[in-house]
Amino acid sequence: MAFSDLLLQSVGESEIQGRESLPQLLNAIRQHLQMDVAFVSEFVRGRRVFRTVDPPGPDNPVQPGASDPLEESYCQRVVDGRLPELMCDAKQNPVAAALPVTHALPVGAHLSVPILLADGSYYGTFCCFSYSPDQSLDARDLNMMRVFADVAARLIDKEREVSLRQKTLEGKILAALESDSLSMVYQPIYDLEQAKVVGFEALSRFSPDPYRPPDAWFCDAKEVGLGSELEARAIRLGLRAMEHLPDDIYMSVNISPEYILDGVLEEIFQDQTLHRVMLEITEHAVVDHYDELARLIRPFRHRGLKIAVDDAGAGYASFRHILNLAPDRIKLDISLTRNIDTDSSRRALAAAFSKFAEETGTAIVAEGVETESEIKTLRRLGVTKVQGYYIGRPMPLSQAAQICCH
Structure with missing residues (x-):
């Protein structure tokens, strides 16, 4: 050298x-x-x-x-x-x-x-x-x-x-913010006890070619300092769907805790009715200031906002989120629910979450459910709300509204 x-x-x-x-x-x-x-x-x-x-x-x-x-x-x-x-x-x-x-x-x-x-x-x-x-x-x-x-x-x-x-990425993100290239699809959340869809998760999709997964877009936006703007726009677009869905259907939207700490909730939820809104905390990184995060969320919870911790079981950070934020929902990560019917370790961890939820009055939603056998196993473990391809793939709003009517 x-x-x-x-x-x-x-x-x-x-x-x-x-x-x-x-x-x-x-x-x-x-x-x-x-x-x-x-x-x-x-x-x-x-x-x-x-x-x-x-x-x-x-x-x-x-x-x-x-x-x-x-x-x-x-x-x-x-x-x-x-x-x-x-x-x-x-x-x-x-x-x-x-x-x-x-x-x-x-x-x-x-x-x-x-x-x-x-x-x-x-x-x-x-x-x-x-x-x-x-x-x-x-x-x-x-x-x-x-x-x-x-x-x-x-x-x-x-x-x-x-x-x-940086300039190229910034241009792409700004274009997405200023055009119709960002759109939303909706994945149903099903209640096994009620035998009906009770909510949807709003998921981002980006239309420019070549295709890149949504996570890549949000990572790029964060890199150029536009992460909060892009997540806020996705939340606003997702919440618009509630006007076209029955009043008993809730909408789950995703946000990174760092943007909550930046104060974006006030702008996003300023004129929004919140009793049908579930805010999913999605970040895998450990938060340093949980007290401040909880303080900023509190006024919106008083207005009816529900909090979910996403990707539980996928890493250490999700456990910290659960313990420090006292969420209304815990969403089991796909890595935990996939093959849960054949894997005793996954069943044991899901059972622990179910027991925790029972003790704390928290509901569990299992993500990534793809087979009837997985559903039966989850139900035996006390998990009654599920989400995944077996229930329904992410779909346009028109199809989501149609499902709710049947």
Whole structure:
């Protein structure tokens, strides 16, 4: 492995680390060469813009975001060959000596290496300088600068790639929010004792090609900071269906707890009648602030909102949700209900949930039910509400309304 690869690996190549790594690179090379200032510049429409500098602080004559004309800089002259990449004493070079900045700073020793991106374009330069001359600098120091500049180029390429991905994702999510590409389907929830459909879960579907699962859309929205907007829109669309369903049918909608903590419930439920609404907490991650989460939900529960914890049995977080939120419903995950008729471990865990529900006055809904044998097993365990392909696949509203009438 080349030294530049090792260096890149050591500072990190992820999109989060990339921005933090350029200052690390600059500080490392500046300290190694015992120079006063190091910076990465970008060439933008005839100007040199300082993007990252070391050391940080007001005493540095080079500040991030500052710029000057390229033709007044060393950087342009290094790129086009009018100045060498290494000068032990800039005042001894006639081209550098003619530039006002050489005397104003002053510039003593100077190293500058072009940053060449993967597409062959020049981004800018990777530079170090000291206020005093330094005759000890040599070709080895320059080669080290080139290695660091190569690593900087790869970090910048990565950051640009991430930025492009972010913009692309943001555009797709905004388009979904502003168009009809997001729609809802409804999966029935069946009560075995009443022998009827008692509710529906509203599930998102996205129409743009190529097809991507709904979870991928919500993950993308979260990545670009639009997660709460997309989930809120899905909830609003889902709740509209209640106008077309009988009054004894409830609607279950999904939300991540982090968006509840962001305060979106007030906006979503501002003018909504809630006695037929079930809010499913869907996040698999552990919540750090259950007291705050419960506080924000409480006013809506007083207005009739019911709370369900989704995917129970799928991970540790769901148990924490159940214990801390005192839900009205616990939804057993498909991984627990599938093959429950033939798997004693699954039956034992479902039985434990059923006993917990009995002790706490909570109802159980088993998701992912696909066979009559699974239903019979669940009923023996005391689970009387089921959801899954055996009962009905997700369907358009017109079909959901028709089911309720039979």
